[in-house]
Amino acid sequence: xxxxxxxxxxxxxxxxxxxxxxxxxxxxxxxxxxxxxxxxxxxxxxxxxxxxxxxxxxxxxxxxxxxxxxxxxxxxxxxxxxxxxxxxxxxxxxxxxxxxxxxxxxxxxxxxxxxxxxxxxxxxxxxxxxxxxxxxxxxxxxxxxxxxxxxxxxxxxxxxxxxxxxxxxxxxxxxxxxxxxxxxxxxxxxxxxxxxxxxxxxxxxxxxxxxxxxxxxxxxxxxxxxxxxxxxxxx
Numbered sequence: 368x369x370x371x372x373x374x375x376x377x378x379x380x381x382x383x384x385x386x387x388x389x390x391x392x393x394x395x396x397x398x399x400x401x402x403x404x405x406x407x408x409x410x411x412x413x414x415x416x417x418x419x420x421x422x423x424x425x426x427x428x429x430x431x432x433x434x435x436x437x438x439x440x441x442x443x444x445x446x447x448x449x450x451x452x453x454x455x456x457x458x459x460x461x462x463x464x465x466x467x468x469x470x471x472x473x474x475x476x477x478x479x480x481x482x483x484x485x486x487x488x489x490x491x492x493x494x495x496x497x498x499x500x501x502x503x504x505x506x507x508x509x510x511x512x513x514x515x516x517x518x519x520x521x522x523x524x525x526x527x528x529x530x531x532x533x534x535x536x537x538x539x540x541x542x543x544x545x546x547x548x549x550x551x552x553x554x555x556x557x558x559x560x561x562x563x564x565x566x567x568x569x570x571x572x573x574x575x576x577x578x579x580x581x582x583x584x585x586x587x588x589x590x591x592x593x594x595x596x597x598x599x600x601x602x
Contacts, residue, residue: 368596369412372579375600379438380580382559384417388427392579393435395557397427400565411454411513411534412577412596419560421461421572426561431469431554439582440469440477440522442554447522450581451480452593456513457573460484464571466516467578471496471555471563478550479562480518482508482571489518489527493548502544504529510573517590522550530590541587 372378372392381392386405388397403417403425410416419425434441439449451467461482468479468490476492476499489502506529508514513534520527529542555563559578560571579593592598 370577370593370596370598372598372600377581377583378579379435379582382578383413384576385413385415388417395429395435395438397429397559399427400561401425403427403560406574409456409574410576416454416574416576418574419571421459421464421567421570424561424565424567424570426558426565426570428556428558428561428563428565430556434557437582438557439580440552442552444552446582447550447552448520448583449478449522450517450519450583450585451578452515452517452585452590453578454513454515454576455482455508455573457482457508457510457571459510459572461569461572463488463569465558465560465562465569466571466575468558468562469553469555470558471553473564475553475555475563476551477553477555478520480516485509487516487529487531489520489529491522491546491548492551492553494551496551496553500546500548502527502546504531504542506531506540506542515594517585517593519585519590520550521584522552525549528584530587532594
């Protein structure tokens, strides 16, 4: 089975990592920094997964000004809704390792999905991008295991829903979180595998597969369908 995002207008980017960092839904192709690797031996969707090596500072990025219209958290986005789903299999513990982000610590903080050592967290920018509020799920993503992560965040109403599937035992854990400050939208690059500045100390180390980005919130049913490869629109 394979997900079909072709008819869903809410999907603004789809990275299947089929030997490249291209967007399979729109025009948000990523610039490849330091030659991200791809593996066919260990993947969750399609023929390849992306293999990011922290020691080589491998990551992908796209400037805010080049993101498609309607891309979530693009500069000027008043709706401030975003959902991201992805598969992850880390290889080492980073504190923190940036997974999917639109986040520059130089006063342009919007949102970062990170793995801080093992713990899954969100950094939510506020105070004109000068500060960040941390949402700590308390969930540990272990090295050498596949997990599917779904994050659905409403930056205006200050709510986040996080759903994690652990492939080794099929356990599902979900979190409903409320944060104190409305999410700030900034013009930092959209990045996978690092934050805006590409600092090698905070690059992700390990595999990622099928990163899909929505400009609307997702339900648990939709996240589970994406994870199982049974998603189509409308559901």
